[in-house]
Amino acid sequence: xxxxxxxxxxxxxxxxxxxxxxxxxxxxxxxxxxxxxxxxxxxxxxxxxxxxxxxxxxxxxxxxxxxxxxxxxxxxxxxxxxxxxxxxxxxxxxxxxxxxxxxxxxxxxxxxxxxxxxxxxxxxxxxxxxxxxxxxxxxxxxxxxxxxx
Numbered sequence: 001x002x003x004x005x006x007x008x009x010x011x012x013x014x015x016x017x018x019x020x021x022x023x024x025x026x027x028x029x030x031x032x033x034x035x036x037x038x039x040x041x042x043x044x045x046x047x048x049x050x051x052x053x054x055x056x057x058x059x060x061x062x063x064x065x066x067x068x069x070x071x072x073x074x075x076x077x078x079x080x081x082x083x084x085x086x087x088x089x090x091x092x093x094x095x096x097x098x099x100x101x102x103x104x105x106x107x108x109x110x111x112x113x114x115x116x117x118x119x120x121x122x123x124x125x126x127x128x129x130x131x132x133x134x135x136x137x138x139x140x141x142x143x144x145x146x147x148x149x
Contacts, residue, residue, distance in 0.1 A: 004016070005074075005076055005079050005080060007081050009081070009126060010140070016028055017069070022048065032049055032050050043060065044060075056074075057072055085097050088134045089135045091133055094128055094130075103124050104123050107119070108120075126138070
């Protein structure tokens with residue numbers, strides 16, 4: 001499943017693109033291992049989890065009542081980001097990459113009990129999770145440039 005392991009900032013993962021429907025996603029990668037709908041602050045959120053690729057596909061409810069893909073969370077050792085950054089890369093190398101994208105400094109949180117560090121790049125819609133100083137997870141979100149116009 002190597003074709004599905006490359007996350008692309010602002011776009012999606014492999015052939016799966018943001019704003020796709022649940023049916024479009026499942027037609028590309030198959031039936032999920034789990035499907036959960038939660039109500040978050042009055043809005044429904046659908047999560048499809050695929051154990052084999054260690055990725056969660058998160059959909060937000062649209063005004064029409066359907067669901068559109070809005071974010072991805074991947075913890076697979078096979079993951080890459082923009083075909084450049086691999087699982088296990090150091091935080092220092094990851095920060096060099098985000099600087100090359102002209103990203104603003106991230107918001108940083110540390111969980112002392114689990115030895116995890118979270119770097120959130122709002123301008124990229126990107127959350128990077130580091131365990132023991134090595135990249136262990138990525139979450140990317142859909143964003144558009146409408147606010148910039």
